[in-house]
Amino acid sequence: MSVLVYAELTEGQTKKSTLEAVYYGAQIAQKRGTDCVAVAIGPADEGVLQGLGAYGASKVLHASGEAFAQFQSRTYAKAIADAASQAGADIVVLSHNSSGKALAGRVAIRLDAGLASGVSGMPSGEGALTVRKPVFSGKAFAEVEVLGDKKVLSLNPNSFQPQAGEGSAAVEAFNPDAAPADAEVLKRETLSGDVVPLPEAELVVSGGRGLKGPENWGIVEELAQALGATTACSRPVADTGWRPHHEHVGQTGVAIKPNLYIAIGISGAIQHLAGVNQSKTIVVINKDPEAPFFKAADYGVVGDAFDVVPRLTEAVKRQQQS
Amino acid sequence: MKILVCVSKVPDTTTKIAFTDNNTKFNEAGVQFIANPYDEWYALVRAVELKEQLGGEVCVINVGPAANEQVIRKCLAIGADKAIRVDAEPSDALFVAKQIAAQASGYDMILLGKETIDYNGSVLGGMLAELLDLPYVSLSSKLEMDGTSATITRDIEGGKEVLKVSTPFVASAQKGMAEARIPNMRGIMQARSKPLEVVAAVDAQPGSKVQSYALPEAKGDVKLIDPEQMDELVRLLHEEAKVI
Ligand SMILES: Cc1cc2nc3c(=O)[nH]c(=O)nc-3n(C[C@H](O)[C@H](O)[C@H](O)COP(=O)(O)OP(=O)(O)OC[C@H]3O[C@@H](n4cnc5c(N)ncnc54)[C@H](O)[C@@H]3O)c2cc1C
Numbered sequence: 001m002s003v004l005v006y007a008e009l010t011e012g013q014t015k016k017s018t019l020e021a022v023y024y025g026a027q028i029a030q031k032r033g034t035d036c037v038a039v040a041i042g043p044a045d046e047g048v049l050q051g052l053g054a055y056g057a058s059k060v061l062h063a064s065g066e067a068f069a070q071f072q073s074r075t076y077a078k079a080i081a082d083a084a085s086q087a088g089a090d091i092v093v094l095s096h097n098s099s100g101k102a103l104a105g106r107v108a109i110r111l112d113a114g115l116a117s118g119v120s121g122m123p124s125g126e127g128a129l130t131v132r133k134p135v136f137s138g139k140a141f142a143e144v145e146v147l148g149d150k151k152v153l154s155l156n157p158n159s160f161q162p163q164a165g166e167g168s169a170a171v172e173a174f175n176p177d178a179a180p181a182d183a184e185v186l187k188r189e190t191l192s193g194d195v196v197p198l199p200e201a202e203l204v205v206s207g208g209r210g211l212k213g214p215e216n217w218g219i220v221e222e223l224a225q226a227l228g229a230t231t232a233c234s235r236p237v238a239d240t241g242w243r244p245h246h247e248h249v250g251q252t253g254v255a256i257k258p259n260l261y262i263a264i265g266i267s268g269a270i271q272h273l274a275g276v277n278q279s280k281t282i283v284v285i286n287k288d289p290e291a292p293f294f295k296a297a298d299y300g301v302v303g304d305a306f307d308v309v310p311r312l313t314e315a316v317k318r319q320q321q322s
Numbered sequence: 323m324k325i326l327v328c329v330s331k332v333p334d335t336t337t338k339i340a341f342t343d344n345n346t347k348f349n350e351a352g353v354q355f356i357a358n359p360y361d362e363w364y365a366l367v368r369a370v371e372l373k374e375q376l377g378g379e380v381c382v383i384n385v386g387p388a389a390n391e392q393v394i395r396k397c398l399a400i401g402a403d404k405a406i407r408v409d410a411e412p413s414d415a416l417f418v419a420k421q422i423a424a425q426a427s428g429y430d431m432i433l434l435g436k437e438t439i440d441y442n443g444s445v446l447g448g449m450l451a452e453l454l455d456l457p458y459v460s461l462s463s464k465l466e467m468d469g470t471s472a473t474i475t476r477d478i479e480g481g482k483e484v485l486k487v488s489t490p491f492v493a494s495a496q497k498g499m500a501e502a503r504i505p506n507m508r509g510i511m512q513a514r515s516k517p518l519e520v521v522a523a524v525d526a527q528p529g530s531k532v533q534s535y536a537l538p539e540a541k542g543d544v545k546l547i548d549p550e551q552m553d554e555l556v557r558l559l560h561e562e563a564k565v566i
Contacts, residue, residue: 008479010479015479017479071478073448073451073457073458073460074451074452074457074458077448077452096444097479098460098461098477098478098479099478099479101436101437101444101445101448101460101461102448102458102460102461103448104444104445104448105415105419105445105446105447105448105449105450105451105452106448106449106451106452106458108416108445108449108529109416109419109448109449109452109453110452113529114416114528114529114530115415115416115445115529115530116530117415117442117443117444117445118442118443118444130533133442134442135440135441135442135535136333136337136339136439136440136442137439137442138538139339139537139538140339140341140535140536140537140538141535141536141537141538142441142532142533142534142535142536143532143533143534143535143536144530144531144532144533145530145531145532145533146529146530147527147528147529147530147531148529154445181457182451182457182458182459182485182487182491183457183459183474183485183486183487183491184485184486184487185483185484185485186473186484186485186486187483187484188478188481188482188483188484189481189482189483190478190480190481191480191481195480196480197479197480197481200479200480202565203565203566227566238497245463245497245498246477248497251335251439252335252359252360252439252497253497255442259565260559260563260565260566270335270336270338271335271336274335277538278538280563280565281559281563281565283555283559284544294544295541295544296541297541297544298541298542298544298545298563299544299545299546299547299555299558299559299563300544300545300546300547301546301547301548301549301552301555302546302549303549304549307549308549308552311549311550311552312552312555312556314552315552315553315555315556316556316566318553318556319553319556319557319560319566
């Protein structure tokens with residue numbers, strides 16, 4: 001029984017979340033003494049697919065027919081389930097990103113499999129499979145046993161750092177019957193250039209109501225730019241239209257797990273913390289020493305953001321030059 | 323237009339999470355329960371708005387024990403016309419999907435929130451769509467109807483996509499789809515007499531089971547840095563935390 005990983009392609013390329021999923025699947029396969037097979041759907045150069053070998057895939061099934069040119073959850077889910085059957089896989093791994101969220105439930109139903117979504121740890125157990133995932137929007141963890149002969153796991157972005165090794169995967173054409181599309185795509189817009197989307201970002205600079213108004217976001221953006229970080233905000237900031245909705249992090253916004261989260265002028269309400277407290281390192285900049293966020297922080301600066309943030313930006317630039 | 327809205331019951335967002343029975347059970351003592359915000363604020367309110375515009379009916383469905391009826395009544399007060407409660411413990415997403423799928427025929431649209439704030443699964447919509455062989459649009463932030471076709475904006479990795487999809491379909495809703503509504507007195511009065519049908523569960527097995535829970539490890543004390551010493555903060559982030 002092998003492990004099958006859905007290796008998502010974005011405009012023919014693999015992204016970090018894809019490599020994380022492949023690496024995670026390969027680690028599980030290795031522990032179980034079996035192979036990790038990837039399935040890639042849509043157009044891509046063979047070299048890109050072979051490259052998945054460095055992350056542990058021994059083989060890549062590549063569905064590149066006309067019907068697979070564009071993401072459609074019904075079509076892609078059937079192809080993934082068919083690939084699992086062809087590869088003789090009893091475990092299927094996807095990323096718990098936007099497309100994984102559209103696919104995982106469908107794949108589980110197709111395979112009559114048990115499912116744990118948004119997992120963040122390596123599975124334990126020999127026959128039975130138990131795996132850790134954050135619950136209550138990051139306020140706690142659960143050890144979830146996945147039931148059934150077949151199992152689907154979707155992996156939270158930024159849970160594992162994929163390690164590239166040696167090796168090249170064998171690429172095999174894969175032509176399953178295509179299930180009908182869900183919808184007609186009228187338009188697709190991606191964020192400009194090299195901005196890393198929040199769920200995948202390793203560095204995040206976030207602003208709250210303490211910044212007083214949208215005209216003051218320059219200092220946040222300059223710090224983010226100096227670090228190569230993605231910008232985020234608290235809920236009231238998005239609700240009042242100071243910043244776009246997709247930047248809203250927290251229990252009712254995007255849940256994130258960066259290596260570094262810098263919170264500027266954010267009080268640290270329980271609903272905000274729920275979405276960000278899995279960050280590896282948290283820096284809080286707030287003028288109120290009693291702000292609850294300091295209790296969840298690794299490093300704190302008590303001071304006026306308008307003063308502290310530009311100075312921090314300068315310090316970052318100095319460090320980069322040295 | 324007949325719309326089915328799936329609503330889950332979850333602990334209020336201010337809840338301090340704790341566990342009992344050797345960390346195998348969520349401690350419900352003193353916890354206030356609410357309708358899952360994504361289900362209520364976005365899926366339900368958008369469904370009610372569409373009904374107000376186009377006519378039709380909104381039915382709310384919940385899988386859970388009788389105690390959930392308080393949350394269901396609130397959904398009726400917000401403007402749903404009727405409700406179904408499947409009388410069973412919602413043991414996991416797969417079990418719930420099979421229960422809802424058994425009640426879901428004959429609707430033009432099935433809406434639900436993008437995830438619940440307790441188990442954060444984000445998989446129920448896909449399961450329903452596959453069980454019912456329907457299109458699924460996940461993470462929708464805008465939905466407009468034109469006859470039997472819907473134009474929906476949804477999140478994709480690092481961007482947005484605008485789709486055209488024909489009824490019937492399943493869509494999961496998030497911020498942007500609608501604005502939360504507070505039920506008014508008239509709605510609350512009417513909700514008491516709206517039909518709430520209780521149906522028995524169909525035979526189904528869960529696909530997962532929580533073995534135990536844990537709370538995150540407490541953070542050590544925060545290290546305070548003098549606002550004049552930003553070079554020191556950068557040094558710590560680089561050398562101690564190793565994140566930049
Ligand atoms: C059901 C529900 C769900 C929610 N979900 C979310 C969610 O997902 N995400 C979220 O963020 N919130 C959420 N909230 C809202 C949350 O409760 C808080 O209201 C919100 O997080 C506060 O945002 P804030 O910290 O930006 O603003 P405030 O609480 O107003 O804090 C502003 C902070 O800025 C500091 N400050 C002011 N001026 C300066 C200055 N010059 N320099 C430095 N610091 C300064 C102040 O000391 C203060 O600590 C939710 C609430 C509810 C009821």
